[in-house]
Amino acid sequence: MAIYALKRISQGLVLIWLMSLVAFIAIYALGNPITALVNPNSPAEVIERVTRELGLDLPFHDQYLRFISNLLHGDFGQSYITSQPALGLILERFPATLELTLAAMTIAAAIGLPLGLYAGYRPRSPGGRLVGGLSMFLLSLPSFWTALALIIVFAIQARLLPTGGRGQVGLLFGVPTSLATVDGLRHVLLPAINLSVFPMALFVRLTASGVQEAMNSTFIRFARAKGLTVRRILFVYVLRNILVPVITVIGIVFGVLLAFAVVTETIFSWPGSGWLIIDSIRSSDRPVVIAYLMFTVTIFIVVNFTVDIVCALLDPRISLAGGK
Amino acid sequence: MAAYLKRFLARPVAAFGLVVLALLVLAAVFAPQLAYQDPYDLAKVDILSSRLAPGTPSVDGYVHWMGTDDQGRDLFSAVLYGLRVSFLVAAIATSIALVIGVVAALAASYFGGKVDATLMRLADLQLAFPSVLTALVLVALLGSGLEKVIIAITAAQWAYFARTLRSAAVVERAKEYIDAARIMKFLSLRIMFRHLLPNSIAPLTVVIVVEIASAIALEATLSFLGVGLPITEPSLGLLISNGYAYMLAQQYWLSVYPGIVLLLLLLSVNVIGERMRQLNSPWVEQ
């Protein structure tokens, strides 16, 4: 187990290092590196001072070392707009994004997985076909489109839910979150639903095809030959078989949601890190963009790593210590 | 080819999708003829006729059957031209991504070993990131504008093509006729493009169609967020974005009509892609 974990950790670190290279090149090689870090409208002596401070007159590899050491201290530079530390800005808004993502994942899994099981087991029933068609339909739509549709229907026409913003924050198990208040839940509902559309459709398709594949497999045939009931076959044999791919997908989707949250947050004015990134892109606030990139990559890697470990624990075939 | 088409059309949904797509393509191609006015031509646009409801006649008697947008442009014309832009951007980006992906996949499968490992590791890295994020980051670093958007979409897509083709090509590579070609000292390039490629291209055709839809959606998303195409090249995404502010004022048509057209476009392409995928898997009962 330890060897496997170490292997994955080291792979992850390599990836993060690669990302840092990309980020470094992005700031220092693309365009004028000065303007990437300092507001180009500052007076000349400010620019000169900052240039020396940031060591931009040093040769490249020295700059890179500085860059790395800054990163390790959590210093991604400062936002032009607010002059606050870039990483700090992101961390401040990340909890809101996390809330939204968790809510969306829950909805997607709670609805998508059972529907997918059903559609996979009875693909030709009217219900199965409907689920299949609907999931394909939903997967085609860009998330901004579904967001608009949701807002039109629920917020504007029916006036049931607010059109945007985050609700009141309360305490849930000692953690401050807007999911703890009714007002918070009202606000999070539409964006969470919107964010859940893509993963839900994905879950449905995945579970359905996983179930179908399993049903055609030899060991399911054998289970049927043993005379097991359909319930037992479906919920124990088939489920266990698709567990690993499903969990893998959950991990990947979690990472995807962090990115798709960008669109949803923008439309619903949800104060998360995704909205921050769009603003930063629009105003060319590079330090924040770079910080977001590094941050997101690290999250991806951590999540994927966790998923790998969980899968290894679940599947007895994956040998962890390397020996029987 | 005719037999394939026949099987394709056996499903009514797929046939419908094909018809809708054909209509949309025709509309885009003949936009200058079909549109009432060229939305880029600022001379013809009258700010006074802005935000007219659908069905309102304009000063010269033309009935704006989709209404007008906030600049006074006939929405129908804007949508037609927007369709053009969507198709163009998606086609160009997908084509470039296809070329890159094909070259990478052929090289990886033909040369194997380190080449394969490196290229595929790169592709996997790319695939690990959702396309929206990749595109956003690239646009953030490069700036917005037509070429940058195309680069961004291309970067998000090439890996998918590369991976798909590589899987099929690797299987073909192991077959004897490739060995025979090598023994006969055919040039590697020739083997790759005239032997390996045609025999492994089948699964790629489905992916191409799906990725076109993906490119359209991606461009629309970027434009909607204001980081895609500039205002001078109105794409459907931009139209929707512009119209969003007026939604609360019950002037829904500004966003809804382009939205519906976008929906039809994406759905038809995806339906076609799905049908192609079904046809490619003969062991699944139709």
Added chain:
Amino acid sequence: MKQDIVLSVEALTTEFKTERGTMRAVDAVSLQVRRGEILAIVGERGSGKSVTGYSIMGLIDRPGAIAAGRIMLNGIDLRSLSEEGMRQVRGHRIAMVFQDPMSALHPMMTVGAQMVDAVLAHRPIGRRRAREEACQALARVGIPSPQDRMGAYPHHFSGGMRQRVSIAIALLNKPEVIIADEPTTGLDVTIQAQILHEIQKLVAETGTAVIWITHDLSVVAGLADRAVVMYAGRVVEEGSIAAVIDRSAHPYTAGLLAAVPHRNRDARNLPQIPGSIGNAHAIAGCRFAPRCQFARPACESRPALDEIAPGHRAACVIAGRLTRQFAEVAYA
């Protein structure tokens, strides 16, 4: 002494609907198995032997379906049972052993759990007793320290052991018939011999009827009592094992036997049946005719399965007039 017929398949026809038309994988096949008897179904790939086995078990899924025939298990027509009724028969009165135990056993469940499942699906005797029975079954098929092995996963067993586990599962509920679909294909010859021996022992002890599906006639030569030879979905010959092997009446059977490396043979080239099964399923007449040395105009109509000697039948116009040596020469 006339022994009881346990399972009787009458004119079974199973079809698969594909985009290119309907294929009859099993075409009016009839066979019977008696108590304590081992019946071999022999045929190459495409002969319909496995489909026959699955049809008996009721495990034919779309796009296939049983189109005609009766499957009588001790007087009950299995086709008349509901899905639930058939489920109760499967694994209880008829059990099946699959070809590849690695893919037949669920990789993520312990062997013990899978065996207990098989028991509890039919007899609610409680988990503890089920585990005991499972343990005993493992011991009976010759698996050492069965108690420990119950908690092991399938990939911890060797191929031969896994197959023994499959056989143990089949025996758990004391079925009347066991259908074994190529159970020793792919295993070492020595392991094969052991398993064949186990089966014979078990049949003698319990009186279970066994249908042994294989493509290898030599495997069943020492094992089976009777044999049914299938080609392209039809029965071409059936009889006692001695009759089918020593007095083969159908050119196909003769060809199969001629191709078996004989211990006492001089080193000569191994004769082969020319050609392949090809599109045989589409032929209305004798389906073996395209590959048959003795084909003649009469073969254009489907030959009837005639009795050429008591208990020995063949579907060929020249049935009974074929000698083994003649076949060897013809196919050499």
